[in-house]
Amino acid sequence: MSAAAPGYVSPVEVQPVTQRSVIGSEWFKLTSLRSSWLALVLGLGALGFLGGVVGFFLNRDWDRMRPARQAAFDAVGTSLAGARFAQLAIGVLGVLFVTGEYGTGMIRSSLTAVPTRLPVLWAKTAVFAGVTLVTTEIFAFVGFFVGQLTLGAHSVPLSSDGALRAVIGTGLYLAVVAVLGVALGFIVRSTAGGIAALVLVLLVLPGVVAILPQTWQDTISPYLPSNAGAALYDLRPEPGSLAPWAGFGVFCLYAVAGLIAAALVLNRRDA
C-alpha cells in the first residue's frame, strides 16, 4: 500500500477484491433495483398461476374440444404453460441486469472497483442464475399443483411418467435462459439490442427455420436453443427432438458459448 501513497497511510481497513466479495456486490445490485422485483414478480406469477387459469378453462370446455385436441392433451404441459412467459421475463431481466449498467454508466464504477473485469461477469451470472433457479423451481412446483387442481378429473399426479422431470426441468431451463440473458447483455450492451437478440434466439429462430425445406428443418430444428432446451420439460416432443438431457446439454452449450463470447468482449473493449 505504501508504494501507492508514500505520503498517506490509511487507517481504514479494506479487503482485497475477491470473487466472493464481487458476488456479494452483485447480490446488492440485483436486489436494490425495482426493475428486478417487477420482472421477477411477473415471471414467477405467470409460471405459478397461468397454468391454473389455462387448466380451469380447459377443464370447463373439455367436452366441446375436438377429439384430436383431446388426444394431444398434456396435463403436465398445460399446468406449466406460464413457463413461456416466464422465459421472456427472466431473459429480459438478465439482459437488463447488465445493460442497465451500460446505459447509466454504472459499469464504469463497477469496473474501476473490479479492474480485472471477469469476476463481474461470473458474479452477475452466478447471482442471477442462482436466484432464477431457486425461485423458478419453487414456482414450477406451485404451477404444477395449481394447474392439476384446476384440471380436476383430467389432472395427473407428480408421480406420473415424466412429470417430475418436466417440473424440475422447467426451473433448470429458465436458469439457463437467465445465463443467456446476462451473456447477451454483455455482448450487445444496449437494452433494446439485448432484448432483440434474446427474442431472436428464443422465439424468432424456430419460426425462421420453419420456412426452410423439410429435410433442412429436420436437421437443424432439434438443435435450436429453445427446441433443445424444451426437450427437457416438453412431454409431447416434436418427432426428431433430442433426448431430454441431451437436449438440455445442447442448450447449456449455447449458454456457455455466450459466456465465453461475453468474457472475450468484456476483457477487450474499452468501458
Add this chain to the structure above:
Amino acid sequence: MIQAEGLTKAYGGATVVDHLTFSVRPGVVTGFLGPNGAGKSTTMRMMVGLDRPTAGSVTIGGRSYRNLPAPLHEVGVLLESRAIHTGRTAFMHLRVLAATHGIPRSRVLDLIEMVGLGEVAGKRVGTFSLGMTQRLGIAAALLGDPGTLVLDEPVNGLDPDGIRWIRNLLKDLAGQGRTVFVSSHLMSEMALTAEHVVIIGKGRLLADLPVGEVLASTTRASVTVRSPDARRLETALAGPGVVITRSGPDLLVVTGLTAAQIGDHALAERVAVHELTPRHASLEEAFMDLTNDAVEFHGGTPAAPSETLGVSA
C-alpha cells in the same frame, strides 16, 4: 504518485492522447487543464484501466491499475460522465461498491454524512440534481480511503457553496499526503486549488509546471492607453515587436511597450494622455495563450498574438 509514460490513445485515425509523459506528486493538488476535447477524460480513464492505451503506460505507485489487489483503497475515481445507476438509492450505490472491498456499512453511512447527502440517502439517484450526483460521486471516490484521487471536473454542477467545499476538501486531502489529480477546463478554478498544473491541448503536453510559473510563460502583458488623439499616438508608438489594438475611438491596448515608454513617446509627440493602465495577463489568458497556439509553444518559440487589429511591425 501517478506516472504517465508516452501515454497514447487513438480511435481509428484520430489520436486523442498523444505521447503524454508526466508525473503527479503526492502532497499537493495537481490540476489537469485543457480545453474541452483536449483528451483529459480519456487520459483519466486510461489511468484507472477503463480504456486501454494504444501505446505507452500509466502507473499508480509503480503498478498498473488493473494489477491493484484493492483498487478502491489506492485510487479514488470520479468520472466526468456520471457512473451511477439512476434506479438505485444513494446509500445502495455506495453499498454496492463497498461490498467489493469488504468496506463496512458504517463507513458508507459516515461518507454520506460527510458529503452532505444524509437527508437523501434513501432517495433514488435519478431524482438527484447534478450537484447532488457529484457529491455522491465524491463519496464513492473516498469510499476506500485511497492515497490517490483522480477526479474529472469535480466542481461541475456544484453551487458556490459546493465549489468552496470541494476546494477545501481537495486541499485537505492533499495536506494529508495524498496524490490529488483534478481536471478542469477553467484555469481560474485551478488557480485557487492547485499548486501544480499539467496542461494539455489536442492530446499533447503543453506545460507541466507550478501554477506560479504559468503567468511567466505568457507574453501577454499589456497597457491600456486612453487619448483624445489616439490615431496620432498609435503612429508614434509603432515599432518592432509592438502590437496595438484599438478597442474604442480613444482607447488603445498596447503590448510590447511599458507604461513608462508609452508616456515618454506621448510627451515627445505632445499627445495628451487621459489614462495609462498597465494590465498583467490573467491566469486565464496565460492558459489561453498556451492552449490556443499549441504547436508554437511546443516548438519553444514565444507565442505571437494573432487576433489583433492594428498590427505594426
